[in-house]
Amino acid sequence: MVASGPPDTGDVDPDPGATGPQGDLPEAAGRRLASGSFSSGLTVPDFAACLQMGLRPVGLVQGFCVMQWGWYGAGSQYMRGMTPFGFGGDAPRGVYSESYSCPHGGFAYSNEHRIWGQNYQQPWVEAAWAQGFGSAYSRMVEEAGAVGAHGVIGVVDTTRHLADMNVTEFHILGTAVVVEGAAAPPGATPWTTYLAGQRLAKLVEAGYMPMSVVAALASVRVWAYCVTEMLMEGTLSRFGGNYLPVSEVEQLSRAHMAARSLAREHVRSQLGNDTLQGALIVANTQSLAQGDEVIECALRGTRVRRFKDFDPMDAPRPTVRLS
Amino acid sequence: MTEPIDLRAEMRLAADSLGKPAHDPPSRAVTSDLSVDEGLLLHSIGWEAVDVVFGASVVSIPPMVWTWGSGEIAPASDAHNQAVRGAAKTLGEQCSHVRGHGVVGVRVEVDVQRHHVDVELTGTAVRPVRGKDPNRAFVSDLSARDFTLLHNAGWAPIGLAFGASFVYAPRRSMGTTMRQSSQNVELTNFTEAMYAAREAGMEHMQRSALDMGAQGIVAVRVSEGPMWFANHAIGFTAWGTAVRLEAESHQYLRPEVILPLDDAVVEFEAQSLR
Numbered sequence: 001m002v003a004s005g006p007p008d009t010g011d012v013d014p015d016p017g018a019t020g021p022q023g024d025l026p027e028a029a030g031r032r033l034a035s036g037s038f039s040s041g042l043t044v045p046d047f048a049a050c051l052q053m054g055l056r057p058v059g060l061v062q063g064f065c066v067m068q069w070g071w072y073g074a075g076s077q078y079m080r081g082m083t084p085f086g087f088g089g090d091a092p093r094g095v096y097s098e099s100y101s102c103p104h105g106g107f108a109y110s111n112e113h114r115i116w117g118q119n120y121q122q123p124w125v126e127a128a129w130a131q132g133f134g135s136a137y138s139r140m141v142e143e144a145g146a147v148g149a150h151g152v153i154g155v156v157d158t159t160r161h162l163a164d165m166n167v168t169e170f171h172i173l174g175t176a177v178v179v180e181g182a183a184a185p186p187g188a189t190p191w192t193t194y195l196a197g198q199r200l201a202k203l204v205e206a207g208y209m210p211m212s213v214v215a216a217l218a219s220v221r222v223w224a225y226c227v228t229e230m231l232m233e234g235t236l237s238r239f240g241g242n243y244l245p246v247s248e249v250e251q252l253s254r255a256h257m258a259a260r261s262l263a264r265e266h267v268r269s270q271l272g273n274d275t276l277q278g279a280l281i282v283a284n285t286q287s288l289a290q291g292d293e294v295i296e297c298a299l300r301g302t303r304v305r306r307f308k309d310f311d312p313m314d315a316p317r318p319t320v321r322l323s
Numbered sequence: 324m325t326e327p328i329d330l331r332a333e334m335r336l337a338a339d340s341l342g343k344p345a346h347d348p349p350s351r352a353v354t355s356d357l358s359v360d361e362g363l364l365l366h367s368i369g370w371e372a373v374d375v376v377f378g379a380s381v382v383s384i385p386p387m388v389w390t391w392g393s394g395e396i397a398p399a400s401d402a403h404n405q406a407v408r409g410a411a412k413t414l415g416e417q418c419s420h421v422r423g424h425g426v427v428g429v430r431v432e433v434d435v436q437r438h439h440v441d442v443e444l445t446g447t448a449v450r451p452v453r454g455k456d457p458n459r460a461f462v463s464d465l466s467a468r469d470f471t472l473l474h475n476a477g478w479a480p481i482g483l484a485f486g487a488s489f490v491y492a493p494r495r496s497m498g499t500t501m502r503q504s505s506q507n508v509e510l511t512n513f514t515e516a517m518y519a520a521r522e523a524g525m526e527h528m529q530r531s532a533l534d535m536g537a538q539g540i541v542a543v544r545v546s547e548g549p550m551w552f553a554n555h556a557i558g559f560t561a562w563g564t565a566v567r568l569e570a571e572s573h574q575y576l577r578p579e580v581i582l583p584l585d586d587a588v589v590e591f592e593a594q595s596l597r
Contacts, residue, residue, distance in 0.1 A: 054331035150338060180331065182338035191341065199359045205328055206363055209337035234386030234438035246402045248409060249381040249439060256379035256443065257413065264354060264375055271352035273345060279356040279375050281445055299375075301354070306347060307340035310452070312366035318472070318578035 025143060033059050033147045040175040042154055046197030050153065053201055055177040059147045062173035063139030067132040069125075069166045096121040096258050100225040100251055114291065117225025119255045121262060122294070125219040129298075133157070133215055136170040137192075144190040149176030151185070154196030155213050157300070172213075193302045194278060203277065207311060208304040214276060215300035216266030220259040224291035228252060233290075255295050259283060263297040276301040355447045357428060361467030368471055371452050374421040378414030378444040378462075382406040389437060389553040395523055396489040396556060403435065403487035403560070404527060406442040411462050411483050414444045418460040423448025425461035425480060427470045431562065437552045444483075463564040465542060473541070477570025482535045484565040486527030489550070489558045490520040520547070520559040528561045537565030 025033075032039075039060040042050060050057060102115035136157070144152045155174035162169050174192065185191055193210035195203060203210065224232065228251045230244055260283060267276055279301040287293045340346065355362065355372035365371060382402045389396065418426050429446035446462070449470075463470065463480035473480065493512040495503070503510075524545075532540050543563035550556045 052330055053334045055334065179334055179338040182335045183342070185338070186342045191338075195359070201330055202359045202363060204333050204337050205330065206359070206366070209340055211341075231383035232381075232439055234384070244383065245385060246398050246405060247383055248405070249383055252381040252441075253379055253409070256381065256441075257377060260377040260379070260445075264377075267354065268352045271354070273348040273350070273352060275349070275352070275372075276354040276375075277362070278358060279354055281356060281375065283443065301356075305340075305345050307337050308346060310347070310366075312369070313363055315367045315475070316364065318576045319581045320578045322580055322582045 025146060029143060033143065041173060042175050042196055046154060049197040049201050050177065054180040055153065056180055057175050057177050058149050059176045060173060061140050061143035061152060061176045063136040065132045065135040065170045066162065067128055067168050069128065069168065095123055096220065096262060102226050104226060114224060114226040114229055117228060117251060118223045119251060119258060120221055122219040122221050126217050129217040132168065132170040136172045137213065140172045140174065141190055141192065144176040145188055147176055148178065149190045150179045150182060151191040152176050153193055153200060155192055155194050195302060203304065207306050207308040209307045211274060211303040211305055214267055214270050214303045215298065216263055217296060217298045218259050218262035218266060220255050220295045222252065222255045222293050222295065224251065229291050259295040259297040263299040267299050271303055274303050274305045277304045278302055357447050357467050364471045365449060365467050368474055369452050370449050373423045373448040373450055376414055376417035376426055376446060376448045378410035379442065380406045380409030381439055381441050383439050386438065389556055391555065392491050393493055394490065395519065396491065399489040400487055402440045404485065406440045407485040410442040410444045414446065414462050415460045418448040421448050422450060422456055423460055424450040424454060424457045425463060427463055428466050429462060429464040429483065431464055433560065435550065435558060465564050469542065473566065475574065476576060477568060477574040478566045479569040481537045481565040481567050483562060484528045484532035484540045485562045486524045486531065487560045488520045488523035488527065489556055490516050492516055492555050492557055516557065520557055524559040524561050532565035535565050536567065538567050540565050
């Protein structure tokens with residue numbers, strides 16, 4: 001599931017005129033943006049570099065979205081028809097799912113023996129994350145459009161759990177800028193980038209124009225089967241009472257790879273033939289119960305597009321510093 | 324001396340390009356976790372990023388190997404080395420799949436638990452611009468900056484060399500413990516155990532480099548210490564990038580010596596007003 005890309009804000013007036021920002025921004029945001037002075041989240045060096053490039057800051061813009069995470073247990077509306085005995089066959093088309101079957105004869109040993117295991121992608125979790133990130137992003141872009149900005153630089157996004165509830169807040173902010181002497185972007189939709197200052201200057205100098213911030217989350221649930229459980233918990237093999245030797249825990253290795261590959265594919269689906277610059281990959285594993293865990297991988301970066309011929313810089317001169 | 328670039332004009336040109344078709348787009352999307360500087364450095368030697376690639380492997384450690392004993396804890400060392408090999412192999416395969424020549428800037432994450440070792444590798448596949456497909460992709464934890472320096476010096480990374488060793492910290496007999504309780508004395512059993520762990524780990528690493536056909540290993544990093552779940556067991560891990568000389572001889576870079584004339588920055592301290 002994906003979140004990002006410039007959202008459709010085609011009806012936003014790029015020129016707020018004397019009456020202040022239009023649209024459905026919160027009243028406080030409208031008042032702040034209409035005050036006539038600019039605010040910026042840039043550091044002083046980044047601010048200086050920004051002016052040097054002909055980027056005029058017009059305001060600090062931000063977007064928020066608070067999402068509640070539902071319950072995904074058996075019988076939940078989010079299970080989407082997957083059953084323990086589906087062996088992957090019930091997974092919606094295009095969704096990652098693979099099953100593992102007990103090699104020991106199943107129920108013959110014990111009712112607690114894990115005769116079945118499954119790795120499966122959780123598109124409903126990914127969609128909820130995409131909705132949270134995408135809504136916060138859209139709101140930030142809407143604020144930028146409302147003050148007539150051409151782009152948003154130095155974007156920072158954070159997610160955090162609020163209080164002790166099953167609730168996550170998505171927060172995105174950046175500095176809206178106008179490119180002096182340039183036409184408004186197509187559809188008056190501002191471009192966005194995580195970069196600012198000298199890093200942005202070097203990117204443009206190298207011939208790349210930032211298009212938008214791009215981010216995606218992939219979520220893979222792991223229900224361990226007996227072999228995975230024995231290997232991970234160090235329990236005895238039920239056959240002959242021997243310990244299993246050093247061996248790869250295939251179910252988990254594949255789940256880790258799936259989460260990362262899915263995140264990459266989600267992002268790639270938003271890139272067209274462009275480039276994702278400065279990708280940041282954050283993966284974490286959360287244990288829900290014994291043998292039941294979730295592996296999540298978030299991938300974000302700036303989508304950039306080449307606007308002039310490939311023109312590599314001269315080989316840099318190595319230097320040694322005397323001090 | 325090249326002319327300085329008019330940044331304002333470049334920015335205007337870039338912004339105005341948004342309404343036009345893409346300029347010479349690649350045949351498929353490119354992803355990269357390199358910084359802007361690293362991307363530019365790669366371009367300066369005629370290389371480019373292709374795709375972000377991953378390798379992950381979880382390998383089990385049999386039960387009861389951490390209980391008291393002596394010498395190397397071979398199953399734990401084997402599990403560690405197998406997990407790294409597996410993850411590096413997957414990383415290399417992903418790189419080859421996207422026609423990369425190698426992976427640079429690999430982030431190495433290793434987590435040793437009582438019953439399993441988790442290894443996760445993340446990096447960016449790179450290749451020479453318009454280069455031919457390679458026979459075998461290399462894996463390196465060198466940054467793109469270090470890769471560029473190595474390349475300019477005539478060397479090539481071959482792969483990730485890795486070695487791990489876990490040993491028991493030996494017990495002293497009751498009599499020895501009593502005798503030594505009031506002495507300033509070397510605990511030779513501990514010294515020997517640490518020696519054994521370090522040497523075995525380094526040997527594993529060196530052997531893995533030689534198996535790849537490398538001449539040496541650069542940027543070796545080590546980590547060591549007692550295991551959090553078994554204080555009497557000491558782990559030692561060493562890894563680096565195996566390299567081989569590709570040019571006829573080492574190319575000296577002859578760096579220019581510079582003397583910065585900056586003054587130290589004096590910052591205003593608000594607390595001094597209190």
